[in-house]
Amino acid sequence: MKRFFSFLLVSLVLLVLLVPQSKATSERAYQDYLYQFDLYRQKFSDFTITKNEYEKFNSLSSQTTALTNTSAMLAQRDQLLRAYLLLLNEKLNEDRGLIDTQKVTYRALTGNEISFLDQHSTLVQSIGSLDDAGDVSRSLESHYAILGASMRQVIIGVSLGQLALLARQYDTALADAKALLTTNRGAFGPQKQATVDRWILQISNTRSLYQQKIDSINTKNAQLKGSSIETLDDLFGELKRDLGQAKQYLMEGNRFIGELIEALRYQN
Numbered sequence: 001m002k003r004f005f006s007f008l009l010v011s012l013v014l015l016v017l018l019v020p021q022s023k024a025t026s027e028r029a030y031q032d033y034l035y036q037f038d039l040y041r042q043k044f045s046d047f048t049i050t051k052n053e054y055e056k057f058n059s060l061s062s063q064t065t066a067l068t069n070t071s072a073m074l075a076q077r078d079q080l081l082r083a084y085l086l087l088l089n090e091k092l093n094e095d096r097g098l099i100d101t102q103k104v105t106y107r108a109l110t111g112n113e114i115s116f117l118d119q120h121s122t123l124v125q126s127i128g129s130l131d132d133a134g135d136v137s138r139s140l141e142s143h144y145a146i147l148g149a150s151m152r153q154v155i156i157g158v159s160l161g162q163l164a165l166l167a168r169q170y171d172t173a174l175a176d177a178k179a180l181l182t183t184n185r186g187a188f189g190p191q192k193q194a195t196v197d198r199w200i201l202q203i204s205n206t207r208s209l210y211q212q213k214i215d216s217i218n219t220k221n222a223q224l225k226g227s228s229i230e231t232l233d234d235l236f237g238e239l240k241r242d243l244g245q246a247k248q249y250l251m252e253g254n255r256f257i258g259e260l261i262e263a264l265r266y267q268n
Contacts, residue, residue: 026087026090026091026093026094028090029083029086029087029089029090030087030090032083032086032087033080033083033084033086033087035083036076036079036080036083037080037083039076039079039080040073040076040077040079040080043069043072043073043076044073046069046072046073047069047070047072047073049069050062050065050066050068050069050070051066053065053066054066063130066130067127067129067130067133070127070130070133071124071127071133074124074127074133074136074137074140075121075124075125077140078117078120078121078124078140079121081113081117081147082114082117082118084151085110085113085114085117085151086110086114088106088110088151088154088155088158089107089110091154091158092106092107092110092154092157092158095158095161095162096161096165097160097161097162097163097164097165097168098157098158098160098161098164102157102160102161105157106153106154106157106158109150109153109154110150110154112150113146113147113150113151116143116147120136120139120140123136123139124136144229145225145226145227145228145229145231145232146225148226148229148232149224149225149226149232152224152232152235152236152239153221153222153224155236156217156221156224156236156239156240156243157221159240159243160214160217160218160221160243163214163243163246163247163250166247166250167207167210167211167214167250169254170207170210170250170253170254170257171207173254173257173261174200174203174204174207174253174257176261177200177203177257177260177261177264178200180261180264181196181200181264184264192263195263196260196263196264199256199259199260199263200260202256203253203256203257203260206249206252206253206256207249207253209249210246210249210250210253213242213245213246213249214246216242217239217242217243217246220235220238220239220242221239224236224239
């Protein structure tokens with residue numbers, strides 16, 4: 001039975017690094033996640049002590065305590081992961097940038113994983129030995145790559161929704177600038193008209209670069225998968241860098257729009 005502990009992967013899941021910024025409607029889910037995380041750390045600590053005592057004494061008493069604390073830790077691990085998925089659901093609920101079909105896709109990802117964890121929790125409740133605990137633990141660990149991919153896809157989706165709001169503001173500001181130019185075009189000299197037209201083209205091109213980057217992110221995110229958490233983290237890091245570049249396009253374009261509007265205020 002001791003060999004059970006050599007197979008059981010019980011490292012703390014570093015999901016806290018992935019939590020999106022909490023806002024009003026997701027605050028309760030965020031606080032519950034933190035609470036479940038604290039509980040997991042405590043049960044993980046209890047498990048570690050149990051593991052050491054069992055390996056040292058190999059007694060019936062230490063074996064019984066090991067089984068109790070191991071089952072409690074595994075149950076709390078499921079609860080922690082479930083709380084994180086519910087937090088992501090709340091982030092989707094408060095999102096105003098994603099279209100409905102995108103939200104449906106991301107909610108399906110979290111829903112599937114919540115269902116998996118609910119089924120796994122039932123297995124945890126049926127554990128009768130340390131060997132059972134090893135089998136039940138591995139049934140979740142073998143699913144980590146799928147679970148991790150789903151979580152990261154939703155996180156990227158929420159970030160895409162935030163950028164979509166900024167893009168709409170960008171489009172509105174550009175449309176207003178074009179309307180202002182149309183209204184006042186006759187007051188500008190040929191040289192200034194040529195300059196303004198060139199600026200608008202550059203602003204439009206920047207918007208196109210943003211859209212190309214967003215389309216690429218959407219494609220990569222939809223195909224996100226990996227054989228390990230490490231691989232997923234590498235792909236996730238690449239997507240985050242792409243998001244940063246897309247945001248940079250919007251920031252640069254907005255700065256150009258501000259400069260354009262300032263120029264349109266003056267005839268010369």
